[in-house]
Amino acid sequence: MVRRVLRPEPLAFVERAPLRLIHTAGLSAPPDAVFAELAEHPEDWPRWFTAIREAGYAGSPPYGAGTGRVIRLRGGVRFVETVIAWEPGERYAYRVEETNAPGVRALVEEWRLAPGPDGSGTQVTWTMAVDCVPPAGALLGRSRGPLRRVFAEAAARLDERAGRRGIPDPRTGAEPDSEPDSEPASEPGAGGAAAPEERNQTVR
Numbered sequence: 459m460v461r462r463v464l465r466p467e468p469l470a471f472v473e474r475a476p477l478r479l480i481h482t483a484g485l486s487a488p489p490d491a492v493f494a495e496l497a498e499h500p501e502d503w504p505r506w507f508t509a510i511r512e513a514g515y516a517g518s519p520p521y522g523a524g525t526g527r528v529i530r531l532r533g534g535v536r537f538v539e540t541v542i543a544w545e546p547g548e549r550y551a552y553r554v555e556e557t558n559a560p561g562v563r564a565l566v567e568e569w570r571l572a573p574g575p576d577g578s579g580t581q582v583t584w585t586m587a588v589d590c591v592p593p594a595g596a597l598l599g600r601s602r603g604p605l606r607r608v609f610a611e612a613a614a615r616l617d618e619r620a621g622r623r624g625i626p627d628p629r630t631g632a633e634p635d636s637e638p639d640s641e642p643a644s645e646p647g648a649g650g651a652a653a654p655e656e657r658n659q660t661v662r
Contacts, residue, residue: 475587561594
């Protein structure tokens with residue numbers, strides 16, 4: 459497939475994109491644990507988001523806003539991205555810089571986290587903000603139903619992993635590592651992610 463350089467949009471594009479696909483789920487794991495699974499362990503994304511074949515950060519830690527990501531989907535689509543929001547427990551967002559997917563002009567994805575309605579767990583909202591040519595937009599519009607099912611399954615797996623990671627060991631108070639899965643996660647050239655300093659970072 460041909461490599462395409464997309465239009466670099468800021469975080470505000472999430473609110474004003476011509477096409478926005480928004481999916482929400484309630485998780486039992488707390489926001490900090492969900493954020494850690496999303497942002498600090500990209501190499502594990504294929505374990506819970508099964509449409510992804512490989513994921514990882516480019517370069518060396520510490521990671522945060524401005525860090526590059528490389529994502530490969532099952533089927534051959536590839537995204538080269540930049541993290542544009544790193545707000546622990548609240549928001550993780552990235553912009554696609556290059557892709558081999560046809561018809562896309564600009565793409566930003568945002569994961570918003572908030573306490574659940576009763577104050578426990580996490581309300582997670584995943585927004586895909588897209589500008590694309592009309593045929594690609596029509597195809598994305600028709601994919602809302604299947605994508606909703608994919609997200610629901612991914613959210614359930616994310617919750618399971620975040621819950622394991624976020625439960626402290628009663629003997630030491632330390633959080634356990636995730637249990638190994640049967641399928642090993644592969645990484646696109648980058649090593650496992652290390653947690654950056656605990657501060658909010660946003661690329662405007």
